Amino acid sequence: MPTAAEEARFWELVESAWAGCGSEAARLRRALAERDPGGEGEEAFALEGWMEQFMARLGELCEGLSSAELTDLDRVVERKLFDIDREEIHEYTDGSDDGFLYCRGFIVAAGRQFYEAVRANPAMAVMDAEWEEMCYFFAHLHDKRFGGFPETGSGISRESGRNPEGW
Numbered sequence: 001m002p003t004a005a006e007e008a009r010f011w012e013l014v015e016s017a018w019a020g021c022g023s024e025a026a027r028l029r030r031a032l033a034e035r036d037p038g039g040e041g042e043e044a045f046a047l048e049g050w051m052e053q054f055m056a057r058l059g060e061l062c063e064g065l066s067s068a069e070l071t072d073l074d075r076v077v078e079r080k081l082f083d084i085d086r087e088e089i090h091e092y093t094d095g096s097d098d099g100f101l102y103c104r105g106f107i108v109a110a111g112r113q114f115y116e117a118v119r120a121n122p123a124m125a126v127m128d129a130e131w132e133e134m135c136y137f138f139a140h141l142h143d144k145r146f147g148g149f150p151e152t153g154s155g156i157s158r159e160s161g162r163n164p165e166g167w
Contacts, residue, residue, distance in 0.1 A: 001154070006075065007076055011111075013062070014112065018057075018111055021054055025047065032126075033113040044129035047129075048129065055109075058137065062138075067146045070146075074149075075152040079154065080108045082158060082163050084115070084119060095130075097161060102131060103130050105130065106131040
């Protein structure tokens, strides 16, 4: 399990990366997390247009991190994806196993407020809003810098349908 400090660092990096995207991205993220559940979620698709910039900023913020730090961050993403690997969330996102993973990647990438909103109320999830890159961002960064994916040691999988309590 990630520590509270590792989770706090992860969300701090996510929020810092989004802060560099400006006020329109912030407005969309807030509207997405505060909208009526079960709505169309058009904010999500508008937000997808900001994801490339967000990921570039996140990469910049991670320059110079050690192998251990990237492993810690990957463990947090793995846990976040695992925790929302739930049938009732899948009902609102649909998709194949990979599609549901990428939808969960979007939920994590959109930030803590949206992530927590979906955890509390699966109807907050948005059909087909996906961001695959977030699912393995820190693992790919680790591979690029240090060779090989990090060993998180968690014993869980981020793949869809692997959380027995969620299905």
